[in-house]
Amino acid sequence: MTTSGKGMSVSEDSKVEFLKQKVVNLESALAEADREMEEVVGRMNVAQIEVMELQNEREEAVRETKKLQKTIEQERLRAFEGRFAALNSS
Numbered sequence: 221m222t223t224s225g226k227g228m229s230v231s232e233d234s235k236v237e238f239l240k241q242k243v244v245n246l247e248s249a250l251a252e253a254d255r256e257m258e259e260v261v262g263r264m265n266v267a268q269i270e271v272m273e274l275q276n277e278r279e280e281a282v283r284e285t286k287k288l289q290k291t292i293e294q295e296r297l298r299a300f301e302g303r304f305a306a307l308n309s310s
Contacts, residue, residue, distance in 0.1 A: 228236070
């Protein structure tokens, strides 16, 4: 049987090298997956902030709409009171 300098057969040595390369590849894939995960988490954080901003804008729009509706109602009431007063004074 032929052996390498460490007392392993050529077959065992090639298996060890294959496994070492496999470990390197897996570590590289894991590092890439970690980077991608960080990217996804970052995009999710940005999206959450955008959603919060949109919710705030919506709430402000609802408040403004209610304020405008109240103003319109007050104007209608004033106009009605004005017409009613004009009818009574005739």
